[in-house]
Amino acid sequence: MYGLGSCKEEFQAISDNYLAYVEAKNWLLLSTQGRAVCLVGSLVGRIVAEIVPDVRVLKGLAVGDKIVGFQDDKVYIDNLVLELLLDVVAGIYHV
Numbered sequence: 001m002y003g004l005g006s007c008k009e010e011f012q013a014i015s016d017n018y019l020a021y022v023e024a025k026n027w028l029l030l031s032t033q034g035r036a037v038c039l040v041g042s043l044v045g046r047i048v049a050e051i052v053p054d055v056r057v058l059k060g061l062a063v064g065d066k067i068v069g070f071q072d073d074k075v076y077i078d079n080l081v082l083e084l085l086l087d088v089v090a091g092i093y094h095v
Contacts, residue, residue: 007093021091026051028088036061036079037089044089 004021029037029051038048038057066080 004088004091004093011093021088024088025091028085033079033081033085035059036081037085039078040081040086044086047089 004024025047028034029048034048034052035057038045038052040048061077061079066078067075068078069076
């Protein structure tokens with residue numbers, strides 16, 4: 001389950017929408033992606049910090065699918081974080 005979906009401009013959220021957001025956000029953050037999303041920082045990182053414990057972040061990556069840098073003969077990798085996943089954490093619907 002990725003993304004909160006789309007809605008019309010006249011959309012008025014109800015409590016069920018909020019509960020769906022919390023469920024989607026928690027599912028994502030408790031998955032292997034939670035650590036990587038936490039490292040994005042900003043508002044998203046603050047939201048994630050309430051759910052993903054520091055010890056889990058410090059454990060390291062789950063899947064190395066993004067090259068983040070090079071130094072000499074070393075390649076540094078991390079988890080890829082898609083914008084759609086950030087949208088889930090921030091509670092964004094696409095209009």
